[in-house]
Amino acid sequence: MNTALWDVYARCYDAVARLRPYEKMVREIVGEVPERPGRVLDAGCGTGNLTRALAAKQPAEIVAADLSAVMLRRSRRKNPGVRHVRADLDGDLAEVSGVFDVIVCGHVLYALPDPARALATLKSRLAPGGRLVLTTPRAGAAMGPIVREHGVLALWRFLLPLLVVGAINARILRASSYHFLTRAELSTLLGTDEIRPTYSGQSWLAVYAAS
Numbered sequence: 001m002n003t004a005l006w007d008v009y010a011r012c013y014d015a016v017a018r019l020r021p022y023e024k025m026v027r028e029i030v031g032e033v034p035e036r037p038g039r040v041l042d043a044g045c046g047t048g049n050l051t052r053a054l055a056a057k058q059p060a061e062i063v064a065a066d067l068s069a070v071m072l073r074r075s076r077r078k079n080p081g082v083r084h085v086r087a088d089l090d091g092d093l094a095e096v097s098g099v100f101d102v103i104v105c106g107h108v109l110y111a112l113p114d115p116a117r118a119l120a121t122l123k124s125r126l127a128p129g130g131r132l133v134l135t136t137p138r139a140g141a142a143m144g145p146i147v148r149e150h151g152v153l154a155l156w157r158f159l160l161p162l163l164v165v166g167a168i169n170a171r172i173l174r175a176s177s178y179h180f181l182t183r184a185e186l187s188t189l190l191g192t193d194e195i196r197p198t199y200s201g202q203s204w205l206a207v208y209a210a211s
């Protein structure tokens with residue numbers, strides 16, 4: 001798979017991480033993770049913001065996986081004690097061994113060619129009683145509400161990288177290969193009704209609990 005877009009995105013992605021709605025979303029994801037959760041996989045870790053926040057839950061081990069070498073490099077810098085793996089979530093995840101008590105997957109599903117297959121793979125890697133916590137942009141998602149919730153005037157300090165992010169997102173929104181799901185579509189794909197809006201109402205936060 002071509003990682004060029006993600007490698008470029010990696011260089012400005014942390015402008016997103018400074019947005020208050022993003023910070024709130026990370027807290028909401030971490031809020032769905034139990035204390036001392038054993039093994040945790042951050043599937044599509046990006047620059048490692050969620051990985052870093054997960055450390056507060058004191059897991060026995062965190063594995064951070066991503067396809068983009070540039071994203072991984074940035075995440076490694078933020079999370080020096082964490083094992084990082086270059087892995088393709090569009091495959092069978094052979095790069096990552098074993099099962100996990102918690103898998104988090106923040107804003108990755110929409111970018112995968114076959115979300116149903118990827119979800120089946122992630123679910124197959126949950127330990128009994130494990131939890132999959134994911135966020136994904138909803139159908140009709142837009143940047144406007146996110147920027148407004150942060151506060152337009154408060155953007156000036158990181159306006160330039162944010163403009164690059166905006167341009168990348170505009171390209172993503174135009175492309176037909178991304179999957180922006182309705183609540184009903186995500187519910188059917190994931191097999192859960194535990195879905196609520198997050199990220200200024202522009203994304204879904206879903207929790208799937210394995211039996």
Ligand SMILES: C[S@@+](CC[C@H](N)C(=O)[O-])C[C@H]1O[C@@H](n2cnc3c(N)ncnc32)[C@H](O)[C@@H]1O
Nearest residue numbers: 006044045046066067068071088089090106108
């Ligand atoms: C929008 S970023 C989200 C990063 C991070 N999870 C967060 O919430 O900040 C999407 C991430 O998915 C990764 N990604 C895209 N396709 C992937 C694939 N097939 N396998 C693994 N990672 C992938 C990208 O490299 C990028 O780091």
